Amino acid sequence: MAYDALLLVSFGGPEHPDDVLPFLANVTRGRNVPPERLAEVAQHYQHFGGVSPINQQCRELLEALRAGSDMPVYWGNRNWHPMLADTVAQMRDDGVRHALAFVTSAYGGYSSCRQYLEDIAAARAAVGPDAPVIEKLRHFHDHPGFVEPHADAVRAARATLPAGDVRLVFTAHSIPVSMASTAGPDGGLYEKQLNETAALVASLGAPDLPWDLVWQSRSGPPHVPWLEPDVNDHLRALADKGVAGVVVSPIGFVSDHLEVIWDLDNEAADTARRLGMAYARAGTPGTDPRFVAMVRDLVRECVDAGTLPARDTCHAGCCMSKGGRR
Ligand SMILES: CC1=C(CCC(=O)O)c2cc3nc(cc4[nH]c(cc5[nH]c(cc1n2)c(C)c5CCC(=O)O)c(CCC(=O)O)c4C)C(CCC(=O)O)=C3C
Numbered sequence: 001m002a003y004d005a006l007l008l009v010s011f012g013g014p015e016h017p018d019d020v021l022p023f024l025a026n027v028t029r030g031r032n033v034p035p036e037r038l039a040e041v042a043q044h045y046q047h048f049g050g051v052s053p054i055n056q057q058c059r060e061l062l063e064a065l066r067a068g069s070d071m072p073v074y075w076g077n078r079n080w081h082p083m084l085a086d087t088v089a090q091m092r093d094d095g096v097r098h099a100l101a102f103v104t105s106a107y108g109g110y111s112s113c114r115q116y117l118e119d120i121a122a123a124r125a126a127v128g129p130d131a132p133v134i135e136k137l138r139h140f141h142d143h144p145g146f147v148e149p150h151a152d153a154v155r156a157a158r159a160t161l162p163a164g165d166v167r168l169v170f171t172a173h174s175i176p177v178s179m180a181s182t183a184g185p186d187g188g189l190y191e192k193q194l195n196e197t198a199a200l201v202a203s204l205g206a207p208d209l210p211w212d213l214v215w216q217s218r219s220g221p222p223h224v225p226w227l228e229p230d231v232n233d234h235l236r237a238l239a240d241k242g243v244a245g246v247v248v249s250p251i252g253f254v255s256d257h258l259e260v261i262w263d264l265d266n267e268a269a270d271t272a273r274r275l276g277m278a279y280a281r282a283g284t285p286g287t288d289p290r291f292v293a294m295v296r297d298l299v300r301e302c303v304d305a306g307t308l309p310a311r312d313t314c315h316a317g318c319c320m321s322k323g324g325r326r
């Protein structure tokens, strides 16, 4: 069956102060997130007037994808409107039979891959037997269309720092250690892919700088272990070693959404300021033409073959552990 549509799938975010709590309820339903953490994160959103930038970033990506596409391009989110189930219903009404899905997350793992697959399956189930078939495009962590914009952003951020002992610090969303250990068919895939991306971005963007991969935006109850070190602790350790400046590159993400602008531009920047360290945050791909062209390439590869390349199909049992429940 030929592919007849592209579906952009993202996390979703609130766009009004009244959206914040229901959005957070959707994100954390069935997950083990303490109420104190939720109240804190609600404040992060309210700090920006209850508006996450992520939906607008998706609209811009959607526009860019539509501009060069000969198939219809739809957009649905996991946690906030436009909700996936509504979009999949619209696709069915429009006669779509077999769509490809581009998910705004580059890596393997439960939160970054499997949960999107589950949400697509749930949306299809809600729509019923005539819902289109939807196949998710591959992880793109090592694709030049993702790596090169990150590398250019590292170069640009570094150029704003005074000369001196500078260090490159890559960040990604922390996840429970138990989730990390079951990522991919053999475990550890999330960290493995992030290390690959970090090495690629560093080699293109700042080959002379030492780099580290650390974690941000930890959630969950304090007694459950998550990937460490946290970026703020890492900055303190670097300052102790006499490092004068840092370039922080959030390779875990595709756009400057709320966890980037709050946890990095606000919290980590503040930590660096208090440590007397120069700080520059590198941008994310967003709607960089190379990133948009990458999505087109991934789609074309499947359209030409009439199928998803076999190596790109997720193993039925991989990334199943949701972690964080002990
Ligand atoms: C791996 C990963 C990515 C990267 C892959 C991807 O991009 O999908 C990601 C992205 C994002 N996470 C986001 C927001 C949130 N994540 C939360 C909670 C959690 N994230 C987790 C993991 C990840 N999250 C986990 C293991 C939890 C604990 C609960 C659970 O086990 O599921 C919570 C609840 C409050 C809190 O506890 O922080 C919020 C509000 C937004 C939107 C930002 C905006 O609005 O602009 C984005 C893009």
Ligand SMILES: [Fe+2]
Binding pocket: 173
């Ligand atoms: Fe998250």
